[in-house]
Amino acid sequence: MSFAISAVVIGVVGAGISAAGAVSSSNAQKKAGKYGAEAGGRQKAQSEYESKIILEKSQEQARQVRAQAINVRGTQIATAASSGVLVGDGSSQDMVDEVSRLSEQDAVAYLWDGANGSISATEQGRLADLEGQQRAKQANAAANATLVSGFGSALTQLGSAGLGIAGAAKGGSTASMKFKGGPTGGWPSV
Secondary structure, X not given: OHHHHHHHHHHHHHHHHHXXXXXXXXXXXXXXXXXXXXXXXXXXXXXXXXXXXXXXXXXXXXXXXXXXXXXXXXXXXXXXXXXXXXXXXXHHHHHHHHHHHHXXXXXXXHHHHHHHHHHHHHHHHXXXXXXXXXXXXXXXXXXXHHHHHHHHHHHHHHHHHHHHHHHHHXXXXXXXXXXXXXXXXXXXXX
């Protein structure tokens, strides 16, 4: 009889250890998921900051190109006027207009590149954030599955311990118990 009681105690202790292990593993998975979500959020914030910097840099480059164009046009007009050429008509005006057109193309190209870079950085951050959220959901699902599995194992061990108690109460062992219900089993007959 003392062997049966020892088996029951071992079963109960095993069930407790199994349940505690499941809870511990579940908590670790949830923490990992939370960290993944936080990392995604930090990456999103960093990408938004980089996006702003890219856009500001492109705007500054466009301003510089436009300022240089003003200087070049002024130099062209002054040079032409000092040599006696009438600026505002003909080829001298065409030259000034061409500088204006080309410099504006350069400025718009900087703005376009900056806008595209900004959008790209923002979207990369958004994607990182979504991936972090997804990692957290997956970790929580895995944690819940671990809990269910761990508690299922604990219940199985407790059920086995219950059979041991029933056998000990009858004065025998669980091996001598007969099951009703045919080949699929059933409740033990004590």
